[in-house]
Amino acid sequence: MKPAGPLWALGTMSGTSLDGVDAALVRTDGVRIIEFGATDYRPYKEKEREILRAALGRWPGEPGVEEAAEVVETAHAALLSGFAGGDVVGFHGQTLAHEPEFHRTHQAGSGAVLAEVLGMPVVWDFRSADLRLGGQGAPLAPYFHHACARWIGAEEPLAVLNLGGVANITWVDPDQDAPEAEGACIAFDTGPGNAPIDDLMRLRRGLPRDLDGALAAAGTADAAIVQRFLAHPYFYRVPPKSLDRSGFDWLVTAVAELPDADAAATLSACVAAAVGRGLEHFPRPPARLLVSGGGRHNATLMALLAREMPCPVEPVEAAGLNGDMLEAQAFGYLAVRVLRGLPTSGPATTGVAALVGGGQVSEPAKA
Numbered sequence: 012m013k014p015a016g017p018l019w020a021l022g023t024m025s026g027t028s029l030d031g032v033d034a035a036l037v038r039t040d041g042v043r044i045i046e047f048g049a050t051d052y053r054p055y056k057e058k059e060r061e062i063l064r065a066a067l068g069r070w071p072g073e074p075g076v077e078e079a080a081e082v083v084e085t086a087h088a089a090l091l092s093g094f095a096g097g098d099v100v101g102f103h104g105q106t107l108a109h110e111p112e113f114h115r116t117h118q119a120g121s122g123a124v125l126a127e128v129l130g131m132p133v134v135w136d137f138r139s140a141d142l143r144l145g146g147q148g149a150p151l152a153p154y155f156h157h158a159c160a161r162w163i164g165a166e167e168p169l170a171v172l173n174l175g176g177v178a179n180i181t182w183v184d185p186d187q188d189a190p191e192a193e194g195a196c197i198a199f200d201t202g203p204g205n206a207p208i209d210d211l212m213r214l215r216r217g218l219p220r221d222l223d224g225a226l227a228a229a230g231t232a233d234a235a236i237v238q239r240f241l242a243h244p245y246f247y248r249v250p251p252k253s254l255d256r257s258g259f260d261w262l263v264t265a266v267a268e269l270p271d272a273d274a275a276a277t278l279s280a281c282v283a284a285a286v287g288r289g290l291e292h293f294p295r296p297p298a299r300l301l302v303s304g305g306g307r308h309n310a311t312l313m314a315l316l317a318r319e320m321p322c323p324v325e326p327v328e329a330a331g332l333n334g335d336m337l338e339a340q341a342f343g344y345l346a347v348r349v350l351r352g353l354p355t356s357g358p359a360t361t362g363v364a365a366l367v368g369g370g371q372v373s374e375p376a377k378a
Contacts, residue, residue: 018039018099018347020036020038021094021097021101022034022035022036022338022341022343022344023087023342026176027175032090033050033338034052034087034339035047036096037340039158040347041347041348041350043162049094050333051094053090062078063079066078066119067257068257070108070117076107076117091125092128097131098132099346100129100131100346101342101344101346102120102125103135103338104122104135105119105120106118108255109254110255114142121135122373126373126374129375131375132350134345134371134373135373136370137345137369141369144364144365145364146361148361149253150173150253150360151345151356152173152179153196155341155345156341157183159171159337160183163330165185168182170293170301171300172300172303172316173302173303174205174306174307176209177200177253178201178286180199180289181360182197182198182294183196191357191366198251198361199250200252200254201288202282202285205304205305206256207282208282209221214263215274220305223309224313230271230272230277236266236281240259241288246288249292252362253361259281266278279315283318284319286320287320290319296321298322300316300324301326301332303326304337352368354366355367355368356369
């Protein structure tokens with residue numbers, strides 16, 4: 012199936028924050044964004060989160076993985092069945108483990124199961140092909156970020172930062188016609204995002220997050236811990252590079268002796284400092300930094316980012332985009348690229364040796 016014209020693609024995302032499933036329609040020919048459509052969200056229930064959290068770091072066949080996959084498939088089927096008008100689904104699944112240094116990744120959930128339930132083609136397993144060819148398998152949204160930059164009419168290079176459980180950034184030159192063109196995109200995981208802050212809040216306060224960054228705003232960051240964090244070898248690696256959610260789990264232990272507010276302030280400072288450190292890898296400073304993901308609602312984190320960046324820091328809504336749904340839309344866009352045989356990643360975004368089109372396509376059985 013290699014359609015020549017635009018399709019309505021229904022993209023999904025269930026991020027490392029384990030909050031729930033995002034779904035969004037986007038009309039695209041795999042190059043341009045034609046139109047954005049309906050969106051919806053289905054939160055994971057607490058019991059579902061417990062099952063997913065217990066399976067983090069595990070691989071197919073290990074205890075708890077089958078139960079996690081069932082949670083993912085059930086939640087996605089319930090949400091996606093409420094949409095009308097989609098031609099194809101781009102299904103990311105739930106990342107349980109990601110070890111690019113060993114060329115392996117694990118997203119729970121079967122696209123073949125969803126294809127049968129929904130009765131429509133499902134593109135899934137987007138990362139494996141990239142990893143097999145020596146890439147990091149992440150981040151995968153950069154080509155979509157390039158399309159977004161052109162859709163909003165950007166005339167200068169900009170950066171898009173996704174603040175999910177892990178933070179990733181894309182530097183985009185909208186003057187390049189295609190996202191795979193040399194110099195069009197540079198992307199990498201900057202470091203931890205919301206994950207350590209959320210883990211701290213759950214451990215200390217029994218809360219899912221630091222709402223609006225209020226706790227961090229009341230504290231003072233421990234400069235010694237921030238410096239120790241920035242001395243980690245990850246920050247000396249040249250991108251492309253990517254992280255697993257657990258890559259900086261030691262941070263929560265590092266702030267164990269600090270009062271709650273100081274611990275939250277320290278973790279927030281680490282997240283922002285990692286983004287600032289990433290600036291050295293850009294060809295030139297971006298004209299603006301657009302922030303998507305749950306972290307953009309954290310006023311303290313956004314203020315810390317503004318201090319680190321040489322340009323305005325704004326939520327993506329300032330450019331007419333939907334920060335809650337950007338990654339779901341990205342996988343809808345990528346699904347159409349897969350159907351059209353277009354690359355989904357390349358040397359400048361994942362470090363793969365050559366342009367690669369990831370993803371497998373599952374069709375529902377013929378009646």
